[in-house]
Amino acid sequence: MAILRKDLIRELRTREMIISMILFVLLAMVIFHYAFSVKEDADLTYFTGGMLWVTFIFAMLLGLNRSFAQEKDERCLDGLLLCPVDRVTIFLAKTAGNLVFLLIIQVVAVPVFTLFFVSRSYVGDLVPFLIVMLLADVGICALGTLLATISMNTRSRDLLLPIIFLPLIVPVLIAATGATTLIFAEGAGFGDLLARVLFLLGFDAVFLVAAYGTYDFAIGE
Amino acid sequence: MKQLVSAPVLFVGAGIFLVTGLLLAFLYAPIDASTMGYSQKIFFYHAPIAETALVAFGVAFVAAILYLRSQDPRWDRLGVVSVRLGLVFSLLVMATGMIWGKAAWGTWWDWEPRLTTFLLVCFLYVAYFVLRSVVEEEQRRATFAAVFSIIAFIDVPITFFATRFLPAGMHPTVITMGGTGMPGSMFVSFFISMIGMTLLLVALIRRDLAVEELKDRVADLKNSIGG
Numbered sequence: 175m176a177i178l179r180k181d182l183i184r185e186l187r188t189r190e191m192i193i194s195m196i197l198f199v200l201l202a203m204v205i206f207h208y209a210f211s212v213k214e215d216a217d218l219t220y221f222t223g224g225m226l227w228v229t230f231i232f233a234m235l236l237g238l239n240r241s242f243a244q245e246k247d248e249r250c251l252d253g254l255l256l257c258p259v260d261r262v263t264i265f266l267a268k269t270a271g272n273l274v275f276l277l278i279i280q281v282v283a284v285p286v287f288t289l290f291f292v293s294r295s296y297v298g299d300l301v302p303f304l305i306v307m308l309l310a311d312v313g314i315c316a317l318g319t320l321l322a323t324i325s326m327n328t329r330s331r332d333l334l335l336p337i338i339f340l341p342l343i344v345p346v347l348i349a350a351t352g353a354t355t356l357i358f359a360e361g362a363g364f365g366d367l368l369a370r371v372l373f374l375l376g377f378d379a380v381f382l383v384a385a386y387g388t389y390d391f392a393i394g395e
Numbered sequence: 396m397k398q399l400v401s402a403p404v405l406f407v408g409a410g411i412f413l414v415t416g417l418l419l420a421f422l423y424a425p426i427d428a429s430t431m432g433y434s435q436k437i438f439f440y441h442a443p444i445a446e447t448a449l450v451a452f453g454v455a456f457v458a459a460i461l462y463l464r465s466q467d468p469r470w471d472r473l474g475v476v477s478v479r480l481g482l483v484f485s486l487l488v489m490a491t492g493m494i495w496g497k498a499a500w501g502t503w504w505d506w507e508p509r510l511t512t513f514l515l516v517c518f519l520y521v522a523y524f525v526l527r528s529v530v531e532e533e534q535r536r537a538t539f540a541a542v543f544s545i546i547a548f549i550d551v552p553i554t555f556f557a558t559r560f561l562p563a564g565m566h567p568t569v570i571t572m573g574g575t576g577m578p579g580s581m582f583v584s585f586f587i588s589m590i591g592m593t594l595l596l597v598a599l600i601r602r603d604l605a606v607e608e609l610k611d612r613v614a615d616l617k618n619s620i621g622g
Contacts, residue, residue, distance in 0.1 A: 320542075324539050324542065327535065327539070328529040337522045338522045338525075338526060340518075341519045342546065344557070345557035348557040348558065373557065384545065384549055391538045391541070
């Protein structure tokens with residue numbers, strides 16, 4: 175808890191990360207717009223789910239790198255490791271911190287992307303949409319935190335993270351993109367999404383357990 | 396590890412099984428009734444290779460767990476060796492899969508669950524070596540590699556499951572819950588090829604392990620004479 179609070183306070187004081195992330199999201203939107211508007215009056219509704227998740231995952235890469243780069247540069251991590259807390263607690267706090275970070279990005283990105291790209295209203299599906307998003311977020315953050323811990327302890331640091339993170343996160347991307355596209359484009363009921371929701375739930379459970387088991391080793395001695 | 400069977404015997408055994416499997420595939424198993432015809436014969440190579448690649452990653456997974464428990468460098472060596480061989484086999488899966496795809500579906504590549512899964516598997520385990528290459532300290536490298544190897548292996552079935560979500564796969568589902576869906580003669584040929592390929596993997600792991608061990612010893616000796 176204290177670690178999470180520390181990260182949040184630090185973030186609120188400096189604001190550097192949040193502001194650059196919001197800009198990142200808006201710029202991503204502009205870039206996607208020009209990248210995908212290949213035809214006059216093209217309807218991008220079908221692509222919005224994909225765009226969103228691509229944005230989230232790449233933003234997360236940046237966020238993950240930063241969340242550990244700070245610790246490493248100021249040698250805070252050593253201090254954390256000396257604390258009489260379980261390593262797993264550090265993992266959970268870091269994951270929660272990254273989750274907050276991702277949620278802030280999403281609070282900005284989802285309305286903006288919806289406004290510019292989605293041609294139909296999906297207010298009726300808001301609850302399943304939020305469930306899908308939250309479940310996918312947990313998976314992304316848990317796995318991302320574990321892998322970022324490893325990559326921070328290596329020579330190439332932030333270069334390594336995408337290489338090990340992206341192939342592992344593909345299942346989440348598939349499920350989340352599929353579900354959001356269904357919601358945006360076709361107004362899927364909860365029944366249509368059930369398989370994907372269960373899948374995301376399973377993914378989260380599996381990787382939380384896996385991270386729980388291996389984090390001691392990942393963070394190093 | 397105890398030398399129950401010597402490596403050459405394993406290689407010869409693998410060779411015998413593989414050749415027998417191949418002969419059976421062409422002479423004994425029926426020509427596929429569907430449009431695939433003769434091109435289906437590559438199945439007797441393609442599927443055993445795929446199975447063997449997964450076995451190799453499974454070995455690496457177990458070795459990783461054992462390494463984390465014991466910190467014994469021997470398990471790390473086994474991990475590296477199996478991942479490397481698994482990767483070679485995976486590339487072969489992709490190659491044979493693409494050849495078969497071209498013959499059967501008329502296209503080299505299709506975003507089909509199994510092929511896609513193997514593509515991601517290749518990326519994953521290439522990343523494994525990238526990860527190893529950027530950590531200098533030996534023990535730390537082995538630990539990180541083990542953690543990654545565990546995570547990666549868990550991810551493989553999940554990826555496969557996820558890719559299945561995508562509609563319109565055109566891979567023939569040969570082994571389903573209800574049975575193999577193969578005529579007996581086909582299954583015998585397939586099974587013998589599978590044994591042969593697995594034996595080949597064991598033989599290769601055995602040989603590579605010996606090589607890695609020698610490398611480590613050479614490095615130790617070099618250090619001890621101050622080279």
